[in-house]
Amino acid sequence: MSGDPNGPATNGCGNMLKSQEQQAKINEVRRLIGPLSGKALIYCSDESISRHLRARNWNVKKAAKMLKQTLKWRAEYKPEEIRWEDIANEAETGKIYRSNFTDKHGRPVLVMRPCRQNSESIKGQVKYLVYCMENAILNLPAGQEQMVWLIDFQGFNLSHISVKVTRETAHVLQDQYPERLGLAILYNPPKFFEPFFKMVKPLLEPETYNKIKFVYSDDQNTKKIMEDLFDMDRLESSFGGNNNSKFDINIYAERMREDDRKMPSFWTRVNIPPSVSYDAPPLNSIKLDSNSSSSDIEERDSTLGHEIELGNTKPDRDLLAHQGGLNTTTELS
Template identity: 40%
Template sequence: MAASELSADQQKKVDSLREAVADKLQASAELRVWCTNSCLQRYLRAREWDLTKATKQLHKSTEWRESYRPDSIRWEDIQEEAKTGKTYLGQHRDLDGRPVIIMRPRNENSKNVDRQLKFLVYNLELASRRADEAGEGKMTWLIDFEGYSYRNAPPIKLSLHALHLLQSHYPERLGLALCYHPPMLFSLTWKATSPFIDPVTYRKIHFVDKDDKGRTFMSEMFGDQHLEACLGGTNAFVFDYESHGHQMREEDAKLQRSIKEAAES
């Protein structure tokens, strides 16, 4: 929602929310880069424009960002997690213009929950910036469950942490989550985590089978030419760790330039 589309009351709430964290923004270039008008609007929309609730949540997020420092995570910090291509930002957006995070649990290569969470946050930050560039502000998650097993299934603790991060500190970021060809085994994880998913997020989660209906749905969401062949499309893309790392270093440098500009302004 652009500023011009806000009602007078909504704009007043955006201004009040910004004022509530003004001291923190003044002291931190990183927070100023993150806490844009669009960011403030997302926190208000997530709390149905309840200023008190949005202010409380925004304060929690600024405290989290000050302590966890998601914008200071570099490729070198998480590159070991990325080697197998278990999670990465896709080459193409979906047909609604949203950046796509592709996840493949079968490629899990770590049991370190803290490092896994840092890797997830790195990708959420990247996808969020890409989403803002497009103006949509939202991202799509495409989870490819082919080869999912007890061996590579993420621990419930990690799934709950990830859910908490998304709902608490990335409100209104998820546009769509597609669970592609989930096996019966996944139902155990879903049963454990779904009660903690808020109703708005829950409605954005779709389960897609590898049948004709599923292939049609995937084609309509991504376009065959942009959809990887292993997902039913015609795109020959295969994840390459070295080229991906080069791209991520460029993204890191771009973010640091933005923070430096904010610090000097």
């Protein structure tokens, strides 16, 4: 189990947010939320509240409403109590898994392969996605709050498209895990995926939409993009890397069971290890807008850009001690 998933308040790249104004807003959200206890208290760290504020453009009332809904969702859904045995059947094909490498900024990587979808249960797919999100957050290093999604479209066809699953995925990501996604790389999506992506665009908030990048292996900028973000010797060959290892369900199951054993203490510990620095170029220096897709470059249509009322939101497992007191996608496989 790595450092504090709540991190210090950051922009996802480890840059501290220290302004008195921001701290005042965090304090005001805490006041509006009212007295808390147990896991809710642990969850509502300054960093967690900061993520909700960022997701609501630092609007205190909207952030407080979002956080209240998140706390309600967590109390009812109990995402931190999901265990491997509860979702093992969803995981067996390797449609979604946490890779054994991070990007150069220390962000955990969730590999997704939609073509390996093995379930028709939206409820089951969402539960597995939540498990994967919680597991990625458990493994966040100190000072890091976000993760990367690597989505491999090899073998993807029309039968793998589901608006319902996509809607639920957007809901979980944006409402329950705000500011947890740092980047989603759609690797070699087929042409027929672009119209679908435009269709579901209204489900995505601008901040989320801007984190989704289309990357094609035949694009001249692709290699540079991936090299800037990943150690190519560890990156899987299906994404242009040099690692030829394959997903092994038995090995992965043991990793997840080991992480499951760490989860209870994750929600009670108070000692936060020091931040870790990573040898990587600043995220804002990496050119991610390869000339790959019109969908990626297209301006968000103002008629579709209405703000979606994100009922539930959660800063996700930052359950790390609050000020020392005491986070569906067609599983994008």
